[in-house]
Amino acid sequence: MNIFRFLGDISHLSAIIILLLKIWKSRSCAGISGKSQLLFAIVFTTRYLDLFTNFISFYNTSMKVVYVASSYATVWMIYSKFKATYDGNHDTFRVEFLIVPTAILSFLVNHDFTPLEILWTFSIYLESVAILPQLFMVSKTGEAETITSHYLFALGIYRTLYLFNWIWRYQFEEFFDLIAIVAGLVQTVLYCDFFYLYITKVLKGKKLSLPA
């Protein structure tokens, strides 16, 4: 474990908690893309299948449980508990254009042609594009609540920090996973536009508004 990975995990966890609290406290999922949250639930499910078979550490197992449980809870709140506030008209990104190519790619490019490894690879590829429906929805509505932009910032920073974690691990642990690194780069690049707006607008107290 290194500081970059730890801060990355904390950033990821806080993003998940911010979103859960935003929906639960405001009893509304306005401006939140249910499709992205569905994709995240798929990402965690396909990535943590080894949750019961491969014990790494208490930290690793407990974080995995929290991630899976909170992603399902978020999907449940959006599509069931507060579905009256779900803005389906603006959450129109075609997720099949994300799921099918990443599924095919995970069969073609992976470290080992075994079910668990292919599912892990699929989850890595899917995670790199899972935020697109949410970013698409923000651009369609032309704006995002400030709390939603904090959620997006924390979520984007987590994988950026993981990039530094992989540099660190390559340097000091001879650890190198090209699939995770390339997908992590793609994921981080997708946030660049948002990062720019967040830093130039939200941090100055303005509302996040995208040119629609």
Added chain:
Amino acid sequence: DEETPQKDEL
């Protein structure tokens, strides 16, 4: 095939 990197990350 080359060694699969260990899966100790979240």
